[in-house]
Amino acid sequence: MTRLDQNRAETQLAKKAGAPVKDVKNLAIWGNHSATQFPDFTNATIAGKKATEAISDHAWLEGEFITTVQKRGAAIIEARGLSSAASAANAAIDTVVSLTTPTASDDCVSVAVTSSGEYGVPEGLTFGLPISVDAKGAWHVKEGFEVNEFAAGRIKVTTDELLSERDEVKTLGLI
Secondary structure, eight states: OHHHHHHHHHHHHHHHHTOOGGGEESOEEEBOSSTTOEEEGGGOEETTEEHHHHOOOHHHIIIIIHHHHHHHHHHHHHHHSSOOHHHHHHHHHHHHHHHTSOOOTTOOEEEEEEOSSGGGOOTTOEEEEEEEEOTTSOEEEOOOOOOOHHHHHHHHHHHHHHHHHHHHHHHTTOO
16 A cells, blocks of 8 residues: 555645646655655655755655655545545555556655665565666666755654564464
């Protein structure tokens, strides 16, 4: 459901910038599908401009934007009394389409995959990362994302949560 989080984040950025969602590119969701995920606006673009240039309200980007994306599922359940099953189904379809279609060079898709150590994520940890698909249909973790101090702190929080969850499952003898 990392792609669901990406769709939600792209919608929030587009709305704030007054742009169509299709103009939001290169937005990655790092980590867990939980309230610790990091919707990475720092590498995103909107209509070809860095998101931090298209949206001058950096306090919103570092605060409300992140928490809105992190808690969107819970907000929908609270408002409707039901989950957003249609949005989740659409995100599942988006994931399949994205993994079977070459990715534009200025974009990525967020998918939870088993890390090989990219971006300092511990090897073997299932983690939301920016993915791109080449012309032959092979996917790989997209290189070149800048991880500044703010992003690194957010990525650490979600990494720590996933490591804790993995360790908890290990104590049950399931892995």
